[in-house]
Amino acid sequence: DAGVTQSPTHLIKTRGQQVTLRCSPKSGHDTVSWYQQALGQGPQFIFQYYEEEERQRGNFPDRFSGHQFPNYSSELNVNALLLGDSALYLCASSFAGSKNIQYFGAGTRLSVL
Amino acid sequence: AQRVTQPEKLLSVFKGAPVELKCNYSYSGSPELFWYVQYSRQRLQLLLRHISRESIKGFTADLNKGETSFHLKKPFAQEEDSAMYYCALNSGSARQLTFGSGTQLTVLP
Numbered sequence: 250d251a252g253v254t255q256s257p258t259h260l261i262k263t264r265g266q267q268v269t270l271r272c273s274p275k276s277g278h279d280t281v282s283w284y285q286q287a288l289g290q291g292p293q294f295i296f297q298y299y300e301e302e303e304r305q306r307g308n309f310p311d312r313f314s315g316h317q318f319p320n321y322s323s324e325l326n327v328n329a330l331l332l333g334d335s336a337l338y339l340c341a342s343s344f345a346g347s348k349n350i351q352y353f354g355a356g357t358r359l360s361v362l
Numbered sequence: 363a364q365r366v367t368q369p370e371k372l373l374s375v376f377k378g379a380p381v382e383l384k385c386n387y388s389y390s391g392s393p394e395l396f397w398y399v400q401y402s403r404q405r406l407q408l409l410l411r412h413i414s415r416e417s418i419k420g421f422t423a424d425l426n427k428g429e430t431s432f433h434l435k436k437p438f439a440q441e442e443d444s445a446m447y448y449c450a451l452n453s454g455s456a457r458q459l460t461f462g463s464g465t466q467l468t469v470l471p
Contacts, residue, residue, distance in 0.1 A: 253405075282458065291366075291448050291461030292406070305458050339406065341459075351459060353398075353406040 253342050253354035261360045262330050270325040270357045274342030280304075281323040282351060283315060284339040292339055298323050299345060327359075335361045364389040364453050368462035375439050376470050383434040383465045385423075385449030394452040395425055395432040396459070401445045409434075409447070419443070439469045 254273045262268050274281050280299045284292035294307035298317035317323045321342075327334055337358050341351035365388040375381045387393060397409040410418045412425040412432060423434045432449060449462040 280457075284459075284461075289371075289463070291368075291450075291463045292459070294458040294460065297457060307458060350408060350411070352408075355405045 253340055253352050255338075255340050255354040255357050257357060258355070259358045259360075261362065263362050264330055264332060266330050266361075267326065267328045268330060268359060270327075270338050270340075270359070272323045272325070272340030272342075272354060274321050274323070274340075275352050278342035278344050278352070279321050280343045280345055281317060281321065282341045282343070283323070283325045284341065285309075286337040286339055286356070288336070295325070330361045332361050335359060364393070364451055364460045366449050366451050366460050366462035368447075368449055368465050370465045371463070372466050372468070374468045374470060377441055378438050381436050381439040381443070381467065381469075383447050383449075383467065385432045385434065385462060387430050387432065387449075387451050389430075389451060389453055391453060393425075395423070396450045396452070397421070397423055397432075397434050398448045398450055398461075399445050400448070406448070439467075441469045441471060443467060444469045 253275050256271045282297040283295040286292045295309050296306040297304050301317045312328045314326045337356045339356045340354045343351045367386045395412040398406050399409045400406045421436045446464050446466050448464045450459040
């Protein structure tokens with residue numbers, strides 16, 4: 250089992266552009282959560298997807314959107330990129346009946362210039 | 363709103379010494395607390411959760427609702443314990459983790 254996989258590992262964009270990050274959950278998991286981790290900070294919850302719907306959302310603007318596919322994989326989209334969006338984006342997967350034990354991917358490092 | 367505070371950004375101890383990483387939380391309901399660890403060049407991974415009341419790699423953590431704390435302790439630190447440690451809170455049905463800002467633990471030889 251490869252665990253949670255994220256792609257790409259690194260990404261460089263310019264202000265105003267749009268970006269899509271991808272996540273494949275651990276085998277057997279049906280729930281995907283996305284977190285943003287700024288330098289020197291802990292991960293901050295963006296949103297969670299279950300049964301192809303956004304189930305919970307953190308304090309992030311509508312520029313951040315997502316999607317979950319029937320195979321449970323997920324995408325995070327960010328529109329109109331700002332310099333402040335530069336961060337490590339982490340995907341975590343879990344099984345709905347697992348009392349919220351989340352398994353994390355290695356992350357995608359996004360740099361906005 | 364829920365909040366997790368880890369007051370120490372950096373903590374250094376000598377090998378064999380006791381170590382305690384502090385975590386305080388703010389939440390009005392019944393919280394579920396976790397400790398996650400990130401070793402160098404590895405991904406974030408669960409170390410332990412208060413519901414299990416388990417000891418992992420010699421680490422334990424007790425939930426103190428009166429002091430709203432969930433400090434991580436180990437009686438004899440090892441060099442391989444050097445890592446970034448994050449305390450996290452799951453507020454019941456919210457299913458989202460709120461993380462502290464982390465403590466970088468360095469165990470000196």
